[in-house]
Amino acid sequence: MSSSSKHGFRNVPPPQGSKPASAYTRFIPREELGDFAAWKPGSFHGEPEPEMPAEPVAPPEPTPEEWQAKIAAARQAGYHDGYRDGLVALEGFKQSFAAQATSQVGAVVNSFNAQLDRLDAEIAEAVARTAVQLARQVLRSELRVDPSLVARVAAEAVNNVLLSARHITVRVHPNDLPLVAEGAEEALTARGARLLADETIERGGVLVDSDVGSIDARIASRWTQAASVLGSDEPWEPTP
Template identity: 50%
Template sequence: MATRPPPRQVPPPERREGERRGSYARFIPGEELQGARAWNLDNLGGAAPAGPFAPMRPGGPPAPPPAAAAAPVQPPPPPEPDLQELLHAARQSGYQDGYRDGMAALDAFKHSFAQQISAQVGQLVKNFDTELQALEGEMAQSVARIAVELARQVVRSELEQRPELVARVAHDAVEALQLSARHVRVRVHPDDYPLVQEGAGSELKAREAQLIPDAEVARGGVKVDADIASVDATIAARWQQAVSAIGQQSIWEDRREVDE
């Protein structure tokens, strides 16, 4: 760092004899004014002077003067809102709100509709199952009745075509009695008497059974009486027993035959 030259000393002017003593004054060069400052009343308050006469910092150039506080800048007034933009924003907000509410309502409707349809379908299936079971029961009863009627017609036709089967009926009726039975009487229709006599006469004689024609016994049927039991082997009785085994009710005689 370059050293500063010492200030130059200027001797006062010589005073002549007879001149009045006056104040001494001289011009001070600028290089001798370094570090000097003007004095004023503000320096009494202790505030640091500003300007070119500010004090120097030790070992360096004078401190820069503090920057003056800038006046606060007022923000510009906000621009006036645009009516079109406000309308557009309001439309967008309304559209979004309406879309959201519409979707929520649609979801609620679909959920309610699905529950309603499920309940209706469930009730429909339940009713259909009940009706189907009832229909199956009715069909089963109808089929059973038809089957019984067909069987009755088949038996009738078989008795008409093969009347000799009554001999087998008489034999089975007598065999149903215990061997200890006495006074066995076998009653058959008069038209069936020769058929039974021919087909089962020897078996009846072995049981000491008496064969008796009886017009009250329908053709194809047999009634057996003994001292300890009786056997009703008529066609009507055997038919009723057969249809009862399958849960049906049917009479052997036709209404026309009953009326006659």
């Protein structure tokens, strides 16, 4: 008996016309193999065989109740988002409106203040003009009632001339000449001034000339200076 028959294997002759096969290339029928299993990586040394990855399983379709719950949750989330966005928009509108209102109120207040300033200026000008006109009437009345006032004006004008001045001349209206000669005699004598009549000078006025300058105490000049202190340019002669 051959070694092949000892192990229970039958020799199967090669097909006719083929080359004789070696012992390592002999075809083994399935009925001679007994129990066997396909070789897999890791099957040696008792290693566990790797598991094949499971195919993904599609999640189950939501039930109608779950769909309703999702829709309700989405509506609630949308409501909250819309409410939040609405509050943000409302706050922005409030700030914009407040800024615009403040600007408009500020413009109105500034315009009102400017109008008040103009009104104050107009009132002040009217008051000053009225006061100057009243003062002019009072002064004219005083000159008519007490013409001797010109003597005091002449004395003050002569005393204001520099002490070093020479050739002092005092000119007054012819009707005021005797009043000044009597009322300002002491001042005229002390400064050696000459008193002259001048028809070009209005009653109540005095013009003092010297070698160092002149003092214009005529009514119109004195009036202009007094009115300017009150911020008025009203002339001594009223406008018709």
